[in-house]
Amino acid sequence: GAVVSQHPSWVICKSGTSVKIECRSLDFQATTMFWYRQFPKQSLMLMATSNEGSKATYEQGVEKDKFLINHASLTLSTLTVTSAHPEDSSFYICSASLRPGWGGMAQPQHFGDGTRLSIL
Amino acid sequence: SQQGEEDPQALSIQEGENATMNCSYKTSINNLQWYRQNSGRGLVHLILIRSNEREKHSGRLRVTLDTSKKSSSLLITASRAADTASYFCATSTQGGSEKLVFGKGTKLTVNP
Numbered sequence: 001g002a003v004v005s006q007h008p009s010w011v012i013c014k015s016g017t018s019v020k021i022e023c024r025s026l027d028f029q030a031t032t033m034f035w036y037r038q039f040p041k042q043s044l045m046l047m048a049t050s051n052e053g054s055k056a057t058y059e060q061g062v063e064k065d066k067f068l069i070n071h072a073s074l075t076l077s078t079l080t081v082t083s084a085h086p087e088d089s090s091f092y093i094c095s096a097s098l099r100p101g102w103g104g105m106a107q108p109q110h111f112g113d114g115t116r117l118s119i120l
Numbered sequence: 121s122q123q124g125e126e127d128p129q130a131l132s133i134q135e136g137e138n139a140t141m142n143c144s145y146k147t148s149i150n151n152l153q154w155y156r157q158n159s160g161r162g163l164v165h166l167i168l169i170r171s172n173e174r175e176k177h178s179g180r181l182r183v184t185l186d187t188s189k190k191s192s193s194l195l196i197t198a199s200r201a202a203d204t205a206s207y208f209c210a211t212s213t214q215g216g217s218e219k220l221v222f223g224k225g226t227k228l229t230v231n232p
Contacts, residue, residue, distance in 0.1 A: 004162075034219060043222045106150060109165065
């Protein structure tokens with residue numbers, strides 16, 4: 001259980017194009033989803049926290065107008081990289097959490113397989 | 121920042137040997153989690169250990185947590201070539217659907 005599907009897995013497009021990445025929780029409802037960016041051989045950097053039905057919370061230094069996040073349902077969050085440029089090329093990964101357990105006990109995050117974005 | 125720091129950055133061992141990776145962090149935590157990432161893929165959750173726990177086991181994995189030293193270790197026993205991956209620790213300051221702060225990772229290579 002707790003499968004997260006991310007689509008597409010690979011995108012190559014021209015500079016100036018907007019790219020949408022989807023993150024779906026397949027067998028559970030996720031009130032919260034997270035979007036990360038990972039550069040080669042580096043760790044994951046949290047970009048934003050996506051909450052169903054409300055605005056996303058962006059980390060410091062992440063441009064809200066550049067990386068648009070929509071979390072319209074309990075199973076789907078989307079990240080749109082607007083007017084992408086070569087410096088936006090990276091590996092983008094989403095994750096989703098189950099609702100907190102009894103007493104607010106922590107739940108692990110479940111990750112999609114990532115999207116490799118290459119902007120020419 | 122409470123970013124975790126793993127060491128070593130890279131570890132190469134022979135199949136059958138044990139692999140130990142360490143993680144240190146800076147601030148108080150609610151829980152600490154270990155994840156595995158195969159090259160070019162997403163992360164797979166391995167173990168979550170809460171701040172009031174000292175040790176947890178899952179199959180060939182053993183995780184310890186020392187909150188006084190703000191450190192954790194991941195031990196993989198009887199390693200296999202399929203264990204080759206990058207391993208990350210991640211800390212959370214609260215329970216619930218709280219964001220994680222990831223360490224830099226340890227790249228483990230298990231040679232057949």
